[in-house]
Amino acid sequence: MSDTSREPGSRVVLPEQVSVVNVGLPMFGEALRAQGVRVVDVAWRIPAGGDEALVQALTQLYGPAAATVEAANQQVIRRLDEAAPAWVAVRPAREVVPGMGERTILHPGPPLAWDRFCDPLRRSAHATVIAEGWAASPDEAAALIGRGDVELAPANHHSAALPMATTLGPSAPVLVVQNEQGGNTAYAPLNQGSGRWPWLGADTNEAVAHLHWLRAVAGPLLNETLRNGDPIDVFAIAAQGVQMGDDIHMRLQASTNLLIRALLPRLVALGDSRRTELARFLSENYLFFLNLAIAAAKATTDWAAQVPDSTIVTGMARNGTTFGIRLGATGDRWFEAPAPPVEDALYRGDFGPADAAPDIGDSAIIELVGLGGAAAAASPAVAGFVGGRMSDAVARTQEVARVCAARSSRFKIPQLDFTGTPLGLDVRKVVELEIVPAITTGILDATDGRGQVGAGLARAPLECFQQAILALSAQHPYRDHRA
């Protein structure tokens, strides 16, 4: 911007000082700055990296189709913001999970053939097959699945979601979480706790025994606990948890404790003496609330996905081999890319990148309802993980906000004077700005079943969002606008 001035009725006088607003690449600004010129940099990048098809899709979805899209997005956001799913029961999967056959095993992420399963997910499936009584050893289990004697299906296709490498057989107990407003229900397994358990890629005898215990003791007793009182409003607890330093994905200490506090009278009143085992399990499992949050997020996003024409992401999941997203507007279709590595990782003991399996699990769904990375700014524990200072955690939330369409009205960030967490991941913004969600996640042993070896951040592949926007733009009703 040059400070030109005109003397009345005369020629333009060159300014003595020139200031420059530099839009885009900082190198231009730096060149001017080197000549002593005052420069203000404005971040700007060519939208969608300048890809012609993507720019065309964006032009359409921000242009002629915008009214349709915005109306749909408002609907989706309202559902994401208002759904209040309640934990009502714990039942064997076969009794409640829709379409769950007697020989079905559910797995996380997009559909995947057995020969493409990564090692921790294979091991988890072995443990589940053995726990179901279909095989006596990991080798027998692998052979059985290899022969096609077990149906493998994505949990996401059965109103369920599974963290990390969890697999789910028909006898496994599931959390039943009802979204009354939407009239739909979602399911998640019991969180198995930290340790070398199947959900973290273990298939030892101990890991199988833990599945037996969850089925015989934890499931029935938790169901009785639920029956002896009101249902648990999952997001009401999550909202309090966010005020107490939980992001509800990586850190769940406060929400798990709130849940235990709420259930305490019922747990103590259980008649079965094995309640002491359940109490020890709950008292030691800092992650127990994780799977409740996942089930609630699944119930919420499934409801939101019923709205057509929206550009808001309603599904995000990884199977350890591929990463996929889904939108209500594009139905059951997955937009997939290879599972990314987990970056910015901290490893336990002597473990290192060579031991790390790729990003895995359905827990990324939490990021779609205003929690996880969206709530990082609320979490001192996440701050300790992403750089050490609260400002580092705030930066994560602010990055998420750049690609979200709204703010949560219930999850409030104290650190930001109680503004809501970002909500409604918009594929248009992701593709335009080339900012992808960073998902905080555990890292599993890639080859030897030694469980969790570290934790870090996985970046959702941009490619998934690019595929999605092209698909959106190619279909009704957007095509009609273009015509």
Added chain:
Amino acid sequence: MSDTSREPGSRVVLPEQVSVVNVGLPMFGEALRAQGVRVVDVAWRIPAGGDEALVQALTQLYGPAAATVEAANQQVIRRLDEAAPAWVAVRPAREVVPGMGERTILHPGPPLAWDRFCDPLRRSAHATVIAEGWAASPDEAAALIGRGDVELAPANHHSAALPMATTLGPSAPVLVVQNEQGGNTAYAPLNQGSGRWPWLGADTNEAVAHLHWLRAVAGPLLNETLRNGDPIDVFAIAAQGVQMGDDIHMRLQASTNLLIRALLPRLVALGDSRRTELARFLSENYLFFLNLAIAAAKATTDWAAQVPDSTIVTGMARNGTTFGIRLGATGDRWFEAPAPPVEDALYRGDFGPADAAPDIGDSAIIELVGLGGAAAAASPAVAGFVGGRMSDAVARTQEVARVCAARSSRFKIPQLDFTGTPLGLDVRKVVELEIVPAITTGILDATDGRGQVGAGLARAPLECFQQAILALSAQHPYRDHRA
């Protein structure tokens, strides 16, 4: 500050521009500012309001006596910062509280004659006398105490501390909290919960029945709970609680939940079927951890008070009529002033200032160990109370820091990038800067026993600190320095 410059070998050239640093009253700066002069204000007040005796005491304690004082203060701060009191048992007061006679009732704050007891404290004493079986009605109880048939003594003189209007009889169960490093033990009653109970100034039949229940059920079962596992490190839980939004005085939700989580397996394993009553009580009592924090703070400050020659406050308590502080250097002496009103108050329902009893209770001791107001910046709930924004809570902590000598090494404030809470309230600083601790507190009904009517901030009377510094300066070893 004038930008003078000298031309070589010539006279002083007057500067074209003058900037001014204004020390003290802002009005001088404003006058200059009005003339277009650049002014930087520096906050400065006449120390101790210019009082000659106080200035002399400060001059001595910051001057000749400083080496002695600083060495002592370091010792005191180390004890305040490092004591790790553990909850080990719950016993009837008569069995454990030192010097507790069979007809003794302990009360909060400095010593106080019965005819000076405020209404809520009188009612609490009635309830305790009835619960002990010494009288059948409030009137009988009042007559008994009025005749001198009951010994009234400050809890602080018996290694105990009592929140709000709690009174303690010999049969009442007390939390036993041991400070192993110091070899001393402190006691606090069980927190009675919110409701119209004796500690909030009620003397109804229901209030007395609650004392019976605490004695018959909660006390013995909690003692059994403690016996069935490790002692509870109170400040370890408090430190986690501060990371989760507790200030550990006004807000104790996270720490209470952490405690419940830790005790869950033992609570569930209790043989007595009345464990369900205890569980309901704990599940509904958001303040349960308060009295543990008070006992731990008492054990800590009692140990710190054994160090001579320090200017750090080691006792702060209110009986509803007077407010008093104590220092190790001045032994058992109380420095007292009339109990202040509670300001910045929020009242329940139709209650208002006319219903408010003055500031009361021993809980102010929490403010002496780096918690309460010192930890306000960590607490979104406190922020909601002191102005609504986290910056309001941060301001409270920063105010406390101005009159404290150190920072806690274990209570860290996420909002301030994990710096420690202010620790070590120095009477020198309080008197010099005339900044007194603001104590967050409940407000009791002044006349009718209707329990808690509101909450607000009470300002410790400056007079207490002024008396203390004069007493300090008058005694050995400071007198020696002056000689």
